[in-house]
Amino acid sequence: MxxxxxxxxxxxxxxxxxxxxxxxxxxxxxxxxxxxxxxxxxxxxxxxxxxxxxxxxxxxxxxxxxxxxxxxxxxxxxHARRIRPRAYADNFRPDRVRYKLMDQRNSDPLSSAHLSPKAAIADGNPWYTESQLDVALGTKGNRFATEARWRQLDFLVSSWLTKSSSQGGELRILDAGCGDGLDLNMMGGIFAGAGRKASLYGCDYNPLRLAVAGKNPAVKGVFLTSLAETPIAPQSFDVILCNHVIEHIEDTKPALRELGRMLRPGGMLIVGVPNEGCMMARLRNHVLQRSIMRTR
The missing domain is CATH 3.30.160 (Double Stranded RNA Binding Domain)
Known part of the structure; x- marks a missing residue:
């Protein structure tokens, strides 16, 4: 059906x-x-x-x-948008929320609910609840950027497969910070197109997104965990993808150490972060989407 x-x-x-x-x-x-x-x-x-x-x-x-x-x-x-009525006088309240520019030590454009995804989900925060499939492919611009990223992933995986000593065996793939599993599903298609068997796994700290990723029959397992310390055994994966996740972590060193611990010798770690110094990012941050430069 x-x-x-x-x-x-x-x-x-x-x-x-x-x-x-x-x-x-x-x-x-x-x-x-x-x-x-x-x-x-x-x-x-x-x-x-x-x-x-x-x-x-x-x-x-x-x-x-x-x-x-x-x-x-x-x-x-x-998840209906919650409208909170406000008055002009609220700008002068002593207990008002103050915003500051982001820096590298605190680069997440989310509120303090970032530390509690369940609270953010209950609050209807779209960052935690919106369909990543709809966002990534819903407009021509987003689709263009997403598909360009997938082509880059295909190139990286293909290059690694030609040099990898792991020939013929089943590969284990982890998407660290998998969200809804959009990139994980694409990684499965890349390995299938290369004629290689691959077991797909995902981990994320957002239970709502992880449940969506786990519904994909191609995904063998998911883990609800923080990247700072996972329950996964050492040297468990041949390929680990961590795409647009690291920039949302305040202390990146434990997360990077954990990614290295889970990777098998000779495996491939793909870490993707936004290029905030490029012209398009500056245009977005300072003109088109200025709210992204603020955090609580």
């Missing part, structure tokens, strides 16, 4: 903002992993159902359509 997912779209970075976030979207679940096209280098899939997205005014209409057409569907929780 064809599976489908019903969800409310997230806001975009364009001027329309939340204008198209009130309706509901029915999208068919992918039946095969995306892969890198060997000729053009595009990220694509043979599953044409991934191009289908139907919009509905209400959740009941989307559910009724799914039942009528015999779709096996699941409904993603809708």
């Amino acid at each position: 064809t599976k489908a997912r019903i969800f409310q779209p997230t806001k975009t970075a364009m001027q329309s903002g939340r204008a198209r976030t009130q309706g509901w979207v029915l999208a068919l679940a992918p039946e095969s992993a995306r892969g890198i096209d060997p000729l053009m280098g595009w990220t694509s899939s043979s599953d044409m159902g991934q191009q289908v997205q139907l919009t509905f005014a209400t959740l009941d209409e989307a559910i009724e359509y799914a039942k009528r057409t015999g779709l096996d569907f699941e409904v993603a929780d809708s």
Whole structure:
């Protein structure tokens, strides 16, 4: 039976903002992993159902359509934006929240709830609750950046496989800070395209995102843990991916030591961090998305 997912779209970075976030979207679940096209280098899939997205005014209409057409569907929780009424006089309250510019020692643009993901989830913080699939592929700009990153991953993995002494055996892959498992699913497609068997694992400190990643039948196991100290045995993985995670950790040394401890000799560690010094990042931080430069 064809599976489908019903969800409310997230806001975009364009001027329309939340204008198209009130309706509901029915999208068919992918039946095969995306892969890198060997000729053009595009990220694509043979599953044409991934191009289908139907919009509905209400959740009941989307559910009724799914039942009528015999779709096996699941409904993603809708996390409504919480509006906190404020007055101009609140700017002068002695107990007001003060903001400061980020520095390298405290670079996470989240609130203090960063230390308590369960509290952030209960509060509806979109950083913890929004679908990473919708965010990463929901707009042309985000899709372009995400697919460019996947092409780079494919190049790195392919280069490592040609030099690796581990030939023919099953590889163990860990996505450290896997979130919803988007990159983990892509890594599975890369190894499958190279003709190598791979067991996929993920770890994250966000239980909501980890549950989403664990639903992927291609994922063999997930771990709810902090990167500073994991329950994973030493030298457990041939390849470890840690993509856009390190910059959100205040003390990076324990996390990097832990990544090295879990990696097998001759394995590959891929660490991705944003280039905050490039022109596009400066434009984003100082013009397009100035809120990212603030933290509590």
